[in-house]
Structure formats: structure tokens, C-alpha cells
Amino acid sequence: MTVFKFPQFQRYEISVSLFHNVSNTSDVKLKIAELPYALVDATMVCSIEQLYSAIYRAIVESTYNRLRTKTLHSECLLCLAPSSNIGEAFKRFGIKDESKEIIVIKIKDTEDDQDNDPEFPDIIKGDQVSFDDETLQATKNEELIRKVRIQTL
């Protein structure tokens, strides 16, 4: 698990974990609405930069504008997508029943007393691997990422 804060936004503590060989994706998917995480299909992410720029944008939107989705976590999925079509963003970047590589993002608001859920997401059954460019490169679906990202830019 990688934990960090953005220089400009010390208020948010962000944790990112990457799992391989996940065996219970369809169970997790059923509970997805209640989980305080963003769950991303890791094959749709080719670099740390791609993921972090989306999280940064989600925080900018929530700080200076307004969220277009219900939570900061779902906003991250929207910010990964090139358009503002929420359904499309979830379909493309969210987890599918057959997803085996999954990224879990937790954005903790340190100024919110209610937000005390630092527990590691043990709901995911799989192998935790290091979240880095090399690992992402190994599982990325480059063709699909290109197709989806360039489409509406």
C-alpha cells in the first residue's frame, strides 16, 4: 500500500493498493456502493501518473467546484475518463465481474472526524503487489486505454 498527500492538499491522505489474482470480484462488486473506496480496473491504468492525475483532478473539483458524482471516490473514476459521462466512466474504469487486477483507492479527509476508516481493505481476496509503473505496465490493456482515452479528448 502506498500512502501519500498532495503538496497542495495536505487535508487528504490518499492510500493506493494494487491487487493481482483477485478471486472475489463479483462479491465485491455487489457491495461496491457501500464501500468507502474507489475500485479501479488496473488493466485500464498504464502508469502512476495516469491514476494520480485523476485523483488530483477529483480533489480540485471537490475543493473549488463541486462533485459531479456522489463521493470523492467515484469522482476519481469519472476523472480517469476523458468525457463527463458517468456511466461510461464506471463501465470502462470500474471493476467488472471478470477483473482480476484491481486498484483500491482510499481518500481520507483528515478534517472529517467521521472519516475514521483507515482499515486496510481486507474485503479483497487476492495478492497485494507493489503499486508502481512496472507492475502496471505488465497488466495494462494498452489498446483499450488508447481507444477509450483518445475517443473524446
Add this chain to the structure above:
Amino acid sequence: MSEQLVAQISEYLTPNVPIQLVSQGAEAVVFTTNVHPYLPKESYSGVEDAKFIIKYRPSKSYRHPSIDKSLTKRRTLGEARLLGKLHQIEGLHVPHLIACDAYNGCLWLEFLGENLPNGMGFSNLKNFLWMYAKGGNDPYDPIVLETLYKVGQEIGLLHWNDYCHGDLTSSNIILVREKPGSDTWVPHLIDFGLGSISNMVEDKGVDLYVLERAILSTHSSYAEKYNECLMNGFSSVYENNGKLGQKKLKEVINRFQEVRLRGRKRSMIG
């Protein structure tokens, strides 16, 4: 620069993002920083003095607040979108867009260029040409002519894809060494604050005219040859695109000549 402006941006960036002023224009203030907005420090701190550009459009107190906000947002977003699109054009070189906060008028861009040797200033086209015009150098050095040809190609690619720059001066063209230490320079176009999607020959003609004037006014003794190299590079892009390219090239060049005769402002009469 006004203290109020520094206070504005510093509060926004927080003390975690130290900045240094690079330039102050009418519309935007440009800073450098050694802090990336979202990448971990380990990923770039190995790189010798990593730098990023922050282009900030400050709020203007003489405008109505809500008009000011929407103008800032529109212009910042417009420039970001344009850069995003231009980045995808193969062979065209523009700064990589790192982040955009349109609500606060803030763009983060890849830092391009370097300081030229012997205190000749920053590596934009203007200073580069000065360097070769002065001090025992050959103003017609093959490196100069080749670089100008490549500048022409960049503009050709921009126009062929129906984009216009809007403020094409020789300071808005930054030269980046192909590899560290190499004598081959890759021109990059910056500052798309006035850029647009446009298929109008008028806009393209004006772009070419503005750059020609810039070279004529700062490097007048060599301007003829320099502009010839630029136009050769420019034309090569169109000529690589068959009959349609030839036809469009003729249209742009005809208009360029018209603009040259009358000046950049279109006549109100006729």
C-alpha cells in the same frame, strides 16, 4: 510584481509549493517550481533540478467578480484543451500538460528549454538567433538553418491540422536539445493562450506574418534567408500531403502575401 498577486498565488499553492517568477504578461504570470502537483518526489527528484511551469491567470479586480471567474475559467480550460489536442499530433512539439485548475486559473506544464551557453539567455528562438549573430559565430551556420526549417515544419503541422497559434513570436518558440549535449535542436511551440481551432487561411496567414515580422525586427540583416528556411520547412509539410496539400499551401501563401501587403489588421473598407 504586486504583493497582492504574490499573496494570491502563494495562498493557493500553499508553502509546500515554492515558486520563482519567470515572466509576467498582461494575461498570465509564469512561475517555475521544483514540486510536481501529484507525482511522488522520488519519481523525479533524481533528475537534476527538476522544474515545472505554473502558468497563472490572476483575478482582475477591474472586472466584475463573476465575469472575471468565468473568463479565467474559459481561457484556462481553453488553453489546456488545446494543448491536450496538439500533444496528440504526431511530430508536433508542445509542452506536456501536467494539471489544470481552471477555477483558479492555473495550468501546470512541462518545463522546456535551458540556458544557452555564455550568458546568451534562455533557449528560445530569439536568443538562439542572437547567439549565432554575435561573437564570431556564423549566422548562417547549418545548425541555424536546419533549426529554422524545423520551426517551419512545426508551424506547418499546426496549420495543416487546422490549428492556429495567435501570437507566434520568436520568444514563443523554445528550443530543446534532442539529447543532452547534442547540437540538434527540437523546436517546441508554447503559449497557446490565443490559440484556436481554425481552418481559416486568414488566421494562418497572420500567424506567418507575425513570425516574419518578429524575425525581421530582431534579426534584420539575416531575415531574408531565415524566413526562406522557415517557409521551406512550412511548405514541406503541405507538400507531403499530395494534391490537396499543394492546393492548400497555395491558399495559405497567397493570403500570407496579402497580409504582408496590408499589415495584420484586416481593412474595414471593402
